[in-house]
Amino acid sequence: xxxxxxxxxxxxxxxxxxxxxxxxxxxxxxxxxxxxxxxxxxxxxxxxxxxxxxxxxxxxxxxxxxxxxxxxxxxxxxxxxxxxxxxxxxxxxxxxxxxxxxxxxxxxxxxxxxxxxxxxxxxxxxxxxxxxxxxxxxxxxxxxxxxxxxxxxxxxxxxxxxxxxxxxxxxxxxxxxxxxxxxxxxxxxxxxxxxxxxxxxxxxxxxxxxxxxxxxxxxxxxxxxxxxxxxxxxxxxxxxxxxxxxxxxxxxxxxxxxxxxxxxxxxxxxxxxxxxxxxxxxxxxxxxxxxxxxxxxxxxxxxxxxxxxxxxxxxxxxxxxxxxxxxxxxxxxxxxxxxxxxxxxxxxxxxxxxxxxxxxxxxxxxxxxxxxxxxxxxxxxxxxxxxxxxxxxxxxxxxxxxxxxxxxxxxxxxxxxxxxxxxxxxxxxxxxxxxxxxxxxxxxxxxxxxxxxxxxxxxxxxxxxxxxxxxxx
Amino acid sequence: xxxxxxxxxxxxxxxxxxxxxxxxxxxxxxxxxxxxxxxxxxxxxxxxxxxxxxxxxxxxxxxxxxxxxxxxxxxxxxxxxxxxxxxxxxxxxxxxxxxxxxxxxxxxxxxxxxxxxxxxxxxxxxxxxxxxxxxxxxxxxxxxxxxxxxxxxxxxxxxxxxxxxxxxxxxxxxxxxxxxxxxxxxxxxxxxx
Amino acid sequence: xxxxxxxxxxxxxxxxxxxxxxxxxxxxxxxxxxxxxxxxxxxxxxxxxxxxxxxxxxxxxxxxxxxxxxxxxxxxxxxxxxxxxxxxxxxxxxxxxxxxxxxxxxxxxxxxxxxxxxxxxxxxxxxxxxxxxxxxxxxxxxxxxxxxxxxxxxxxxxxxxxxxxxxxxxxxxxxxxxxxxxxxxxxxxxxxxxxxxxxxxxxxxxxxxxxxxxxxxxxx
Numbered sequence: 032x033x034x035x036x037x038x039x040x041x042x043x044x045x046x047x048x049x050x051x052x053x054x055x056x057x058x059x060x061x062x063x064x065x066x067x068x069x070x071x072x073x074x075x076x077x078x079x080x081x082x083x084x085x086x087x088x089x090x091x092x093x094x095x096x097x098x099x100x101x102x103x104x105x106x107x108x109x110x111x112x113x114x115x116x117x118x119x120x121x122x123x124x125x126x127x128x129x130x131x132x133x134x135x136x137x138x139x140x141x142x143x144x145x146x147x148x149x150x151x152x153x154x155x156x157x158x159x160x161x162x163x164x165x166x167x168x169x170x171x172x173x174x175x176x177x178x179x180x181x182x183x184x185x186x187x188x189x190x191x192x193x194x195x196x197x198x199x200x201x202x203x204x205x206x207x208x209x210x211x212x213x214x215x216x217x218x219x220x221x222x223x224x225x226x227x228x229x230x231x232x233x234x235x236x237x238x239x240x241x242x243x244x245x246x247x248x249x250x251x252x253x254x255x256x257x258x259x260x261x262x263x264x265x266x267x268x269x270x271x272x273x274x275x276x277x278x279x280x281x282x283x284x285x286x287x288x289x290x291x292x293x294x295x296x297x298x299x300x301x302x303x304x305x306x307x308x309x310x311x312x313x314x315x316x317x318x319x320x321x322x323x324x325x326x327x328x329x330x331x332x333x334x335x336x337x338x339x340x341x342x343x344x345x346x347x348x349x350x351x352x353x354x355x356x357x358x359x360x361x362x363x364x365x366x367x368x369x370x371x372x373x374x375x376x377x378x379x380x381x382x383x384x385x386x387x388x389x390x391x392x393x394x395x396x397x398x399x400x401x402x403x404x405x406x407x408x409x410x411x412x413x414x415x416x417x418x419x420x421x422x423x424x425x426x427x428x429x430x431x432x433x434x435x436x437x438x439x440x441x442x443x444x445x446x447x448x449x450x451x452x453x454x455x456x457x458x459x460x461x462x463x464x465x466x467x468x469x470x471x472x473x474x475x476x477x478x479x480x481x482x483x484x485x486x487x488x489x490x491x492x493x494x495x496x497x498x499x500x501x502x503x504x
Numbered sequence: 505x506x507x508x509x510x511x512x513x514x515x516x517x518x519x520x521x522x523x524x525x526x527x528x529x530x531x532x533x534x535x536x537x538x539x540x541x542x543x544x545x546x547x548x549x550x551x552x553x554x555x556x557x558x559x560x561x562x563x564x565x566x567x568x569x570x571x572x573x574x575x576x577x578x579x580x581x582x583x584x585x586x587x588x589x590x591x592x593x594x595x596x597x598x599x600x601x602x603x604x605x606x607x608x609x610x611x612x613x614x615x616x617x618x619x620x621x622x623x624x625x626x627x628x629x630x631x632x633x634x635x636x637x638x639x640x641x642x643x644x645x646x647x648x649x650x651x652x653x654x655x656x657x658x659x660x661x662x663x664x665x666x667x668x669x670x671x672x673x674x675x676x677x678x679x680x681x682x683x684x685x686x687x688x689x690x691x692x693x694x695x696x697x
Numbered sequence: 698x699x700x701x702x703x704x705x706x707x708x709x710x711x712x713x714x715x716x717x718x719x720x721x722x723x724x725x726x727x728x729x730x731x732x733x734x735x736x737x738x739x740x741x742x743x744x745x746x747x748x749x750x751x752x753x754x755x756x757x758x759x760x761x762x763x764x765x766x767x768x769x770x771x772x773x774x775x776x777x778x779x780x781x782x783x784x785x786x787x788x789x790x791x792x793x794x795x796x797x798x799x800x801x802x803x804x805x806x807x808x809x810x811x812x813x814x815x816x817x818x819x820x821x822x823x824x825x826x827x828x829x830x831x832x833x834x835x836x837x838x839x840x841x842x843x844x845x846x847x848x849x850x851x852x853x854x855x856x857x858x859x860x861x862x863x864x865x866x867x868x869x870x871x872x873x874x875x876x877x878x879x880x881x882x883x884x885x886x887x888x889x890x891x892x893x894x895x896x897x898x899x900x901x902x903x904x905x906x907x908x909x910x911x912x913x914x915x916x917x
Contacts, residue, residue: 049759087872091519122875128829128866129873131822137800138877141818144885145878153888175828189877335832336840355842364845369861370840373854375690387845417691417861435844519871524824526863527832530902534850534859537834546757554766555757565850572860592820593827595792598746600754601781602788604710651715653762653780656773661765672712675851683853684860691857693864 037118037196038102039084046076053079057098059247061228065192066242067254069232070265071249073448077232078124080249081201084230085121086110113145114203117475120190124202134290135161135185136170142189159325160188164218176297178322180211187215190223200231208320213238239268277489277501278295283310284400286439286471287332287361289497292340296328301327303495304340314465314472314485319492325475326366327494329441333363344439362437366444368428369417378412379421380431389436390468399422402430405456421448429457433464439471446478454478458485509692520577521585527576528589535565536597557653560669563644564637564676566590570616571636571681576694580617580625583636587613604651608644615643616677628680638677641670700791701810702897706904707791713908714783718772722911723779730786743793747786752855755781799824801891808891815881822870831861 045052054076061067071077082088086107089096098339100107102118123129133137139157144170148156158196161167164184169177173191176382183203190198200219204212216239223229223242236243246265254503257265287309294302309315319325323470330336334354340348365371374380381399388394403409406426411419416427429445445461462485465472491500507665573586592611620628621634645666648654654662678679688694714723734747755778762774795802807817823830837858841848848855 039778085876087875091872091875092870111880112875113880113881113883116876116878123873123876128826128869129876130820131825131826131870131877131879141879142877143885144887145880145883147886148886150886150890153886175825193878308701333839333843335835354839355847358839358843359845363840365836365840369865370836370858371844373844373846375687383844383846415691417693431844437843441898515818516813516815518815518819518874518879521819521866522822522867523863526817526826526830527824527860527866529827530834530859530863531856533827533834534855543753544755545889550753550757550760550791553761555754556761558757559754568856572856578861589820593823595788596760596795596824596827597752598792600750600785602785603707603791604715604784606708607712607715621757626758653718653758653773653777656762656766656768656769656770658765661761680851680853680856684856687857688860691861693861 032401033170038101039119039197040101042099043082044083044096046079046089046094046096047093048094052252053094054083054252054254055231056271056489057252060256061252062244063228064223065228065244066223066225067228067230067245067247068076068236068243068265069230069247069249070234071232072450072492074420074450075249076252076437077141077249078201080254081121081199081232083107083228083450084197085119085199086112086115087121098254101472113147116193116195117146119197120193120195120199122183122186122190122198122200122203124205126179126186126206128173129186130182133173133175133491134171135166135174135188138174138185139189139192142192151467156192163191163221164188165214169324173297176299178208178211178299179206180208180215180320180322183207184211184215184218187218191218195227196319197228197230200229202232202234204233204235206321208322210320216242236266240436275318275483275486275489275501276439277316277486279487279499279502280313280355283313285309286311286345288341288343288346290341290343292331292338292342293329294324294336294338296324296327300495302492302497305497307490307497307499309471309473310488312461312471314441314474315488315490316486317473317475317490317492317497318477323385323492325492326443329443329473329475332361332441333358353422359437361439361441362432362435363441364432364443364445366447368421368424371428372416375415376412377414377416379406380416380427381434384431384434388434389438392445393436393464393467394434399430399434402460406430406453422450422453425449426453426457429461433468436468438469440465440473440477442472442474444477446476449478515579516553520582524573524582524586525589527572528586529593531572532590532593532597533567533569535562536594541660548554549641549680554636556665557594557668559652560665561672563669564672564674566594567612567616567644567673568676570640571633572614574617574620574636574682575628575633575685576688578628580621582612583620587616608647608651611647612640613642613684615640615647618643625675630678630684633681633685634674636674637670640677641666641673644690645669676679698894698900699805699808699891699897700798701805702790702893702901704802706901707787709905710908711784711787713912714780714787717912718769718773718776719774720779723776723783725911726783727786728782730790733790734786737790737794739793743789747789751781751785800889804887804889804891805893808887809893813882814879814885818874818879822874826866826870834859837862839867869871 039061044054046054057080069077072131085101102110109290130138132141136157140153143153143156161170164187168185169181210373219229220242243266246262248255248257285308290306292302292305317325327336334349334357349357372380374383385394408423408426425448432440488499490497542558542562549555549558569590570583570587574583585640591605595605612626616636618639620632623632623636758777759774762770762777766773802819803817807814830879838848
């Protein structure tokens with residue numbers, strides 16, 4: 032532990048990419064030993080600010096940084112990483128693909144070796160932090176088989192092991208189930224009580240509202256500290272838990288049937304002995320805690336993940352269906368939009384989709400232009416798809432998959448990262464065209480407030496079980 | 505007070521080394537997926553004594569990691585490293601040549617990189633890419649004279665094998681790599697300062 | 698024995714085998730490897746792998762040399778057949794035990810061979826990511842098939858997509874490593890300090906000298 036209180040100064044910081052400004056006139060003062068919340072809509076620049084503070088940007092992003100961003104008088108970017116992280120810890124939103132080693136123990140050992148910790152202290156320190164985050168039982172497990180929440184606990188353990196005075200957390204609970212969330216909050220709280228300063232970005236602060244000292248608000252790259260009135264207002268707007276009202280399916284025509292299906296990730300059981308049917312031409316919502324296996328279920332349905340038991344599509348065993356034919360009947364709108372592009376510009380993508388469409392009569396040039404206008408994409412036709420923003424990519428991807436018009440469409444978090452207006456607009460478009468094209472729609476979504484009355488049925492995935500809920504409308 | 509120095513700019517930046525390694529693994533896997541096809545092809549050609557053609561026909565593919573690493577990292581040594589990474593992956597996946605894979609990887613990397621070296625590591629466009637296909641063919645062919653016992657083949661077969669290998673490298677290591685480079689540039693996904 | 702030392706021996710001998718046209722030497726290598734395997738407690742699958750895998754390239758070369766060779770081609774055909782087995786059996790001494798010895802191998806590379814930590818951990822990273830890469834390639838192909846395009850091995854788009862993933866993943870991992878304090882060119886401490894026993898050096902020297910002596914009489 033350092034003897035001097037590390038001094039973080041953020042004054043009049045500007046940051047921009049060639050494509051546009053991200054942060055303007057950002058100044059930030061954190062009181063020692065305080066717990067700070069940073070709020071703001073997605074895409075407003077919160078993550079960018081945290082990555083700049085952590086020193087990862089602009090080294091890993093490119094772009095131009097101006098203003099004063101110093102730690103104990105040194106430019107954060109000039110400080111070598113092993114000294115920087117000893118003062119300023121950083122936790123990513125998504126713990127996937129951040130670990131270089133195979134097990135939690137090795138990853139922590141790697142981190143401590145980087146910090147040049149004395150070998151004799153290492154094992155103790157590793158055991159201690161793993162205990163703090165409640166992951167002792169997983170010390171030598173394979174990281175790739177851990178759930179999102181478990182990975183995030185390991186990532187937090189790595190940050191805690193560095194014993195830095197500042198801890199920056201970027202939506203650390205986004206990929207975490209409620210139980211893990213509480214454990215993580217406890218660990219962070221405990222850490223702050225040791226005299227540390229915390230800065231966290233989040234959309235939902237239920238469970239730790241009483242810990243928050245100062246609130247900062249980011250809007251379109253401008254940052255301000257909330258005064259007492261605004262602070263109180265923000266801290267009281269905890270998201271409402273939406274009630275989803277759906278019926279239970281009855282003797283419908285089925286498109287997909289699962290018979291005694293089980294899914295595993297390594298040695299972890301995701302789904303146990305499940306039999307159920309998906310009715311044709313309906314909209315079905317799938318909910319459940321993060322990491323429970325919802326995305327894996329979708330991968331399984333498009334033959335990208337092994338399973339045991341029997342899955343049929345239109346009464347045909349999917350194991351016996353050729354993949355190329357299978358995905359013409361049932362397609363997945365991947366979480367990562369980039370994966371689904373096949374051309375270079377938006378115009379080329381649209382032409383390709385039109386040519387392959389199952390319903391070319393619906394997707395005339397006029398219709399497409401109209402939809403593009405609704406989605407605010409119409410002026411971007413000549414843009415390269417890989418250079419669109421995340422939200423624009425997502426909207427385009429959904430549109431392309433609608434144009435293709437595959438009979439069954441699986442949407443994996445189609446609304447993530449979109450603002451409220453875009454969410455509503457996209458949902459209307461999905462509803463309109465999937466109805467006209469007689470499609471069966473399955474959706475994994477956490478944006479429940481946007482989708483309350485939209486679904487016919489609701490499947491809940493928890494504790495290795497997948498089952499229909501609802502009925503008592 | 506802590507000595508906080510300006511980070512030494514090392515020749516091999518972490519990000520570049522990781523990119524190179526990942527490219528090698530991805531390319532290695534793409535051709536690993538092709539393994540069964542190669543096996544069927546070579547099994548079919550074996551009784552006729554034409555099995556070496558299967559190997560030569562696909563060699564350009566096994567060697568793609570080298571020119572790709574060169575055009576992505578644009579640095580001396582990238583090609584060799586990329587190919588060695590790819591060979592290590594192939595060896596670990598259980599390639600038929602065992603440890604010899606690694607030696608071949610080294611030779612292939614050197615062969616491919618020679619093309620970029622001849623142009624003084626200044627040109628990373630199609631001219632250098634094709635030059636690397638030519639040097640790659642020559643260097644690996646010399647290696648095959650020893651490793652694969654090519655010295656004992658009749659001259660006619662040697663010429664046919666050389667031409668097959670050259671075509672394979674021209675296609676996979678030349679035409680395809682140039683096309684990939686165009687796509688990467690158009691997409692603007694490689695952010696380099 | 699330290700896996701890096703084992704690796705060095707195996708590589709030197711493999712390199713020499715490339716230039717030695719001797720069925721006898723190849724058979725000796727196969728025989729000695731087989732003898733060592735008796736102590737390594739291989740599974741039946743690994744034995745099967747050792748026998749089946751070299752068949753195709755081995756007989757591939759054998760047939761072509763028999764049909765299209767000149768000069769000492771019959772001899773060369775047998776050299777190639779045995780050489781392919783020798784390569785794999787020799788290499789197997791290193792690779793078949795690598796799963797257990799991986800960490801020591803990499804640690805030796807870093808601490809004793811003084812390979813830059815950047816390379817060592819890049820290697821560690823991609824080794825750990827190999828299953829994910831395999832899955833990602835399948836995903837890339839299926840995602841395009843959903844758009845009606847099958848990506849073939851001769852299409853630039855397939856490689857472009859793969860490289861795009863490589864770019865994104867390497868960026869993520871680089872950020873992850875740096876946020877865990879990894880600093881290029883900086884010293885690191887080591888929980889497990891690797892030491893190479895004198896005995897290992899002795900074995901290395903004896904084996905390599907013995908192998909050279911075997912070559913001297915040129916009696917093969």
